[in-house]
Amino acid sequence: MSYEAGLVPAFLIPDKPITRGDTMSRTADTWILAAQCPSRLGTVDVVTRFLKEQHCYITELNSFDDRLSGRFFIRAEFRPEVEGFGGEAFHDAFAPRAAEFAMEFELTPPGKRMGTVILVSKADHCLNDLLYRYRIGQLPLDIRAVISNHPDLESLAAWHGLPYYHCPITSETKPQQEAQVQEIIEETGAELVVLARYMQVLSPAMCERLAGRAINIHHSLLPGFKGAKPYHQAYEKGVKLVGATAHYINNDLDEGPIIAQGVEPVDHAHYPEDLVAKGRDIECLTLARAIGYHLERRVFLHAGRTVVLGN
Amino acid sequence: MSYEAGLVPAFLIPDKPITRGDTMSRTADTWILAAQCPSRLGTVDVVTRFLKEQHCYITELNSFDDRLSGRFFIRAEFRPEVEGFGGEAFHDAFAPRAAEFAMEFELTPPGKRMGTVILVSKADHCLNDLLYRYRIGQLPLDIRAVISNHPDLESLAAWHGLPYYHCPITSETKPQQEAQVQEIIEETGAELVVLARYMQVLSPAMCERLAGRAINIHHSLLPGFKGAKPYHQAYEKGVKLVGATAHYINNDLDEGPIIAQGVEPVDHAHYPEDLVAKGRDIECLTLARAIGYHLERRVFLHAGRTVVLGN
Amino acid sequence: MSYEAGLVPAFLIPDKPITRGDTMSRTADTWILAAQCPSRLGTVDVVTRFLKEQHCYITELNSFDDRLSGRFFIRAEFRPEVEGFGGEAFHDAFAPRAAEFAMEFELTPPGKRMGTVILVSKADHCLNDLLYRYRIGQLPLDIRAVISNHPDLESLAAWHGLPYYHCPITSETKPQQEAQVQEIIEETGAELVVLARYMQVLSPAMCERLAGRAINIHHSLLPGFKGAKPYHQAYEKGVKLVGATAHYINNDLDEGPIIAQGVEPVDHAHYPEDLVAKGRDIECLTLARAIGYHLERRVFLHAGRTVVLGN
Amino acid sequence: MSYEAGLVPAFLIPDKPITRGDTMSRTADTWILAAQCPSRLGTVDVVTRFLKEQHCYITELNSFDDRLSGRFFIRAEFRPEVEGFGGEAFHDAFAPRAAEFAMEFELTPPGKRMGTVILVSKADHCLNDLLYRYRIGQLPLDIRAVISNHPDLESLAAWHGLPYYHCPITSETKPQQEAQVQEIIEETGAELVVLARYMQVLSPAMCERLAGRAINIHHSLLPGFKGAKPYHQAYEKGVKLVGATAHYINNDLDEGPIIAQGVEPVDHAHYPEDLVAKGRDIECLTLARAIGYHLERRVFLHAGRTVVLGN
Structure with missing residues (x-):
């Protein structure tokens, strides 16, 4: 032909x-x-x-x-x-x-669904959103496991027919817990790890092993309010916009190469709890967008920055 | 009645x-x-x-x-x-x-036009935008003077029939220059001072005198990239959004209470010069919006934050 | 006191x-x-x-x-x-x-959760989104029933512990089906009816009965592409933005008073299926926003328009 | 080499x-x-x-x-x-x-500035914006003439050193006026014609001659409120968003292939005059964006739609 x-x-x-x-x-x-x-x-x-x-x-x-x-x-x-x-x-x-x-x-190849492990903590908004997109086929993920340091989200994973691993963590057991997580990632053959509000700082060794294939959602525009409770900081500062940043993890958890960012207007009447609620939507959308780019192989990493082609 | x-x-x-x-x-x-x-x-x-x-x-x-x-x-x-x-x-x-x-x-009272002095340096995008809104009556300003540390923008001011004061500044002459600027503000009876890309850090005393009535436009989202050349920093970081912040000045030039913020998406192909160009539009719009809120008495200052009512 | x-x-x-x-x-x-x-x-x-x-x-x-x-x-x-x-x-x-x-x-009173019935067809994105917000308490709804003309979404409702009524409809059985739906609304004492992509045109009598308390999500900016398949029309027209409109229903299904609208940029590479996918997110967000305004009693209806206070 | x-x-x-x-x-x-x-x-x-x-x-x-x-x-x-x-x-x-x-x-070739004629009526916001971008070199235009059916904007053109042609038009003199305009376009060798709020419907013959090289800014999202006073229609409808559309002209003035669209949120408190003011900013930005794409040869016309590459 x-x-x-x-x-x-x-x-x-x-x-x-x-x-x-x-x-x-x-x-x-x-x-x-x-x-x-x-x-x-x-x-x-x-x-x-x-x-x-x-x-x-x-x-x-x-x-x-x-x-x-x-x-x-x-x-x-x-x-x-x-x-x-x-x-x-x-x-x-x-x-x-x-x-x-x-x-x-x-x-x-066409129709490739990427083997994926999702790490969560207790907050379920990003997980709920991702599992919906997974269920209707909007994101070509092949989710192999949901891992959490808390037991709370098991039924949500179960309803989608996904195995759920409860891997509790303390500062003492962190090395063992990370080894456990790493083992699940390896055994399931996952190519992608999504930190969907995992709330744990990964060790440098773990970051190293997952370089370029672990996506985190940070609940702030980067650079911006770092550290704990960025929405409380945003309230105190009186910002008129809040945002979220999806990025590849690196050694400095909230400082990896940026893949996507989202933003929404707010005002003085948004108390920290309201900013948190606003943030949930932006976090879901921004994380889903970044994962989509990654799955479509649009994201290139070089020198600490990303190039995202044709998005 | x-x-x-x-x-x-x-x-x-x-x-x-x-x-x-x-x-x-x-x-x-x-x-x-x-x-x-x-x-x-x-x-x-x-x-x-x-x-x-x-x-x-x-x-x-x-x-x-x-x-x-x-x-x-x-x-x-x-x-x-x-x-x-x-x-x-x-x-x-x-x-x-x-x-x-x-x-x-x-x-x-209705129809009140607020006596205003505009401070600029060499960049004229914000000045051009403000003078246009002034000319068509969109912003009820009564512009009494344009002051600059450079002579470049005189003809733009002149075309709008506005007096232009060239007040050069060096680190040695800063106190005298600020006194000169202050004198013009006082003599013209200006209630509002707009720093439309003035590029000079005001002395603490000057900030004190202008507290609550001087609006600056910062070419970055705050908090964010501080210091010089935020667009270059944004490029190196690979951000996917750039923004601008209009705020009342305080002792820490780029840290005053936020009145309005604007944002626009960008990507890897935006070199620093492109980010600067994008930024011009956002800076103009954000500054004009903040001035509008101020003129309509929508902005309240308290405890380092603003409350903007009914915007 | x-x-x-x-x-x-x-x-x-x-x-x-x-x-x-x-x-x-x-x-x-x-x-x-x-x-x-x-x-x-x-x-x-x-x-x-x-x-x-x-x-x-x-x-x-x-x-x-x-x-x-x-x-x-x-x-x-x-x-x-x-x-x-x-x-x-x-x-x-x-x-x-x-x-x-x-x-x-x-x-x-404080803490009031509004009795609500949700009407759906087969598409589940809005339902999934609403049930999530309901589950975490972000929207103070008291969902009394999910009604659909198809059986497909029963398990989703069941997982949230909600009764699901399958009320099939044909052009011949429309009056009976509407009576059935009306009965459920009345028996459950629902004050609010949400058409979360219900895809059926309600009869004038039904619209009349639900005036001011039934919110629909229309998958287009209004006015705009009316009738069937607005995303296909949008593609053919080559629009650079797609949007959604949440509104109270009236006799003309897609023409009721607008409560909220959302929009997202698109380009030539968005085929109709891509526009549909983009639309899902905007529809969810816009519907949730409109419901939130309604629950907080921010929306006032008068002369075919809404006034939304303090949003 | x-x-x-x-x-x-x-x-x-x-x-x-x-x-x-x-x-x-x-x-x-x-x-x-x-x-x-x-x-x-x-x-x-x-x-x-x-x-x-x-x-x-x-x-x-x-x-x-x-x-x-x-x-x-x-x-x-x-x-x-x-x-x-x-x-x-x-x-x-x-x-x-x-x-x-x-x-x-x-x-x-690099550095090419495109020969351009701008048509205006009385409203000067788009002209003011374009001339600013022209003056600072942001848009590589070589503006050869400003043509208007009114004398009002002559001094604005003059300040930028541009020839201004006052070509009044009535329904009787339309053919002669269009011939006059066409002559100026040809004599100046303009490749691009920008209708910066020209407010006149061009004849089919004129549209034909300018096909693919005349850009209009329409003060509404298309499709949407057509005809006169779209902002008044938007107010009566109670829309929560207003927008603008930049497009190539064709025989149906407001229906040509879309190049760029912009949008901004509004609410019930925006009277028609407020919507007009909001619209000015969106019209300026959207028109400038569309012209930029055209100058950078990003816009391809085919089958009544545009493809805009790499924007």
């Missing part, structure tokens, strides 16, 4: 106006190639030429060159136009070309 | 549907009474009963009790329904009642 | 700075008085004087006079400062004074 | 952390290639391979395939890495390759 004859394949041409009620999925059959490397002439071409050779039709392409750090980022959504396209063969054939550019890349 | 007979005055009843094209001003003939005092039973009644006795019809009323600080705030827009209403007589008659509640109050 | 001696009651004065971690509820012990009447001198005073006489401390007060329609609206949150305050006695004592102003009023 | 040796050119590697205060322009030396054609395998490759061959380094690349209409859109910002790069030679060499894909393309 080839388009060299200049023909547009029939399925690309709607033979009638869009019938309302039909929804043609934009991504149901598309693969994603995400890559980054040092800036250098030919970085785009090495990707796009290869896709062409492999008879892959690019449906969405975004690249960005960060002149300030000399780093190049690219993300392509594409649809193979050949029978028997195989991800492994593609990967192996592309690897040597990528190597010439010191390019790191990742290939993601 | 009295409504005690139960009659609604004719002008309050539109005898036909709103004719499109008519605009009936909501505030052209309304006075404003703004007051605050310690929380105590009767604080509302002392205001509203007096207004009733004076045959003043309240068109908008907002009060707020801050339980956390034990402070009460009230703002009433009203329209006298009697011939010969006089602000001075009203003031004198109300003063002893207010005193019983340790109530501070301010009475503002 | 009286404050006439000029003393501020001790509990109003925090004797120490706010301890972070404490949350002093702003409304846990406050009553709400909401009223409207024709514009006329004394409308505020009749309310505030009575509250003073009854030893009620007003913690938040908002009034608005709509000059264009000659109508006055007022809402007061207050805290009785006497032992043995009773709503019924208050009501009876205030009624004759209100009558002099042709004033309609409603008194709501 | 070649990077085939695998070396990253020195200027791409910052040898020190970004010095705050430096701003490295992201686009000062970049060309733009914008193209569209029917969807077909190889559409990306034909562009990116050519850029590689021409030693052009791509700094930002975005492509989008609209599956629903079978159309492909691409935009590349690139920096030639060779001496003596010439746009004309590039164009001539690329044309035959583009032709194979029925690809329309446009090449824009």
Whole structure:
């Protein structure tokens, strides 16, 4: 099958106006190639030429060159136009070309649901929101476990058919608890860890192990009110906006690379408890947005910042 | 003239549907009474009963009790329904009642334009925006002078028919320059001082003299990136939102009570110069909004925070 | 108990700075008085004087006079400062004074949870969101039943311990089905009916019966794309924003008085299915916001518009 | 000059952390290639391979395939890495390759300022805003004339050193007036026409001549309140949001392809005049944003919709 004859394949041409009620999925059959490397002439071409050779039709392409750090980022959504396209063969054939550019890349097949473990404490608003999006298929997660240092949210997880691990923690048992959590992550083969208001500071070693694959939601705009009770601080300061920040964790819990931020107006009549309530909505939305970007391989990490392509 | 007979005055009843094209001003003939005092039973009644006795019809009323600080705030827009209403007589008659509640109050007649001095440096976006709103009457300012430590913006002021004072400043001449600025403020009788990107840190003495009547625009959300070049800091941190904060100045230039905040989404592709450009719009809008609240006597200062009623 | 001696009651004065971690509820012990009447001198005073006489401390007060329609609206949150305050006695004592102003009023005690029936179809995002807010007490609802023309959402209701009524509907059985729904509403004593994506056009008679106490969420900004599949229309038009509108129902299902609206940016890459997904979040938030305003008696209906005080 | 040796050119590697205060322009030396054609395998490759061959380094690349209409859109910002790069030679060499894909393309050199004519009536808020952005270089416009059917805004244009043409119009003289306007557009060689609150409906012939290069600002969200006085309609409807729409004109003045939309919350206390004031800010921002996208060649027109890449 080839388009060299200049023909547009029939399925690309709607033979009638869009019938309302039909929804043609934009991504149901598309693969994603995400890559980054040092800036250098030919970085785009090495990707796009290869896709062409492999008879892959690019449906969405975004690249960005960060002149300030000399780093190049690219993300392509594409649809193979050949029978028997195989991800492994593609990967192996592309690897040597990528190597010439010191390019790191990742290939993601359509319909991939990412193995995920969710860490929570007692507050359930983010968990409730994520499980809803998971249940209706809006976020292509494959949730393997919900872990908490409290027993409270077990029935919520159970209703969604998810295993729940109660791993209590004290300052004394922290190393053992983290080992326990780490074991669950490894045994379930989770690629993503979501801290959905987990409220615990991870040890540097744990942060290190989860670098680039653990997303936290911080209940404040960063930089901003750090430490405990940011909504109380916000009230005392009389801010007119409150916000939330979703970020990859790093050693400094609330200081990792930012993926998404949300904000909402407030006023003097918002007591700390009202700010907390406002914050719940923003936290849910911002965390869900960040996870969506991560799952769609839109987020690139480099030099402590993220590049989010095509969001 | 009295409504005690139960009659609604004719002008309050539109005898036909709103004719499109008519605009009936909501505030052209309304006075404003703004007051605050310690929380105590009767604080509302002392205001509203007096207004009733004076045959003043309240068109908008907002009060707020801050339980956390034990402070009460009230703002009433009203329209006298009697011939010969006089602000001075009203003031004198109300003063002893207010005193019983340790109530501070301010009475503002309709159409009052507030005497204002604007301080600028070289950046003209906020000045340009304010002068436009001044010119079309959107902000009821009576601008008496534009003062700058640079000569650059003279022609902009001149085009609007405004006197421009070039008061250069160095670290050595700061006391003299501030005295000069203070003199202009006093001679023009300005009640309001707007720091429209003035870029100079005022001395504690100057801050003290202008307490509660000088509004600054800070090019960052507060708390947030402090110090120089917040947009560069925002870029390095990879924030997904930038914002601006309008606040009353206090001794710590960028830390005064917040009046208004604005925000706009950005992404990795916004270099510092792009963030600066984004920031210009937010700064203009946020400063104009804060000045509007101040002119309408919506802003109350207490304990380092503002209460903004009915915005 | 009286404050006439000029003393501020001790509990109003925090004797120490706010301890972070404490949350002093702003409304846990406050009553709400909401009223409207024709514009006329004394409308505020009749309310505030009575509250003073009854030893009620007003913690938040908002009034608005709509000059264009000659109508006055007022809402007061207050805290009785006497032992043995009773709503019924208050009501009876205030009624004759209100009558002099042709004033309609409603008194709501603290902690009141409003009897509510929720109508749904198959889509569960709004229901899921409302049940969450109900469960954590963010919305003081007393949900008495979930009614649907489909059986799909029964387990969701069941998990929250709520009765679920499956009332199928066809064009032939519409009158009977509406009678059935009406009966449930009446038997449960529900004061509020929420159409959380119910997808059925109510008959004029049903609309009439539910006037002012049934809130619908429309998946578009109004006015805007009416009729079926507004997200498909939005896609074809290439809009850069999508929104939702929460409103009281009236005879024209999607045209009732607007209570709240929400909006989110989109772009060309949002296919109809993506717009639907974006819409889910906005619909949830906008509906929850509108219900919150209604429960807090902030919404006043007059002449086909709403006035929302102090939101 | 070649990077085939695998070396990253020195200027791409910052040898020190970004010095705050430096701003490295992201686009000062970049060309733009914008193209569209029917969807077909190889559409990306034909562009990116050519850029590689021409030693052009791509700094930002975005492509989008609209599956629903079978159309492909691409935009590349690139920096030639060779001496003596010439746009004309590039164009001539690329044309035959583009032709194979029925690809329309446009090449824009760095620093290009687009010849522009602005049409206004009496309202000056958008003009004032655009002239400010023009003056500080934020919008790379080369404004050749301001045309109005009223004399009022001459001094504003004059202060910016711009020729002002007063072309009055009546229903009788409309054809002659449009001919006059058209003549000015042609004589000045303007590529872009901005209707900055021009308030006149252009004739179909005029719309036809200006297709794809005339941007209008409509003072409402579209679809929405059409016809005269949308802010009055918005007030009567009691909307909680007002907005503005910037779009290319077509035969139906307020119905052309949407480029950008803005929105702001309002409430019952916003009388029509207040909505007009709110609208001014949104109109300015939305129009400026749309013009910016157009100047940066981000906007593609197809089938009555726009695709806006990388905004």
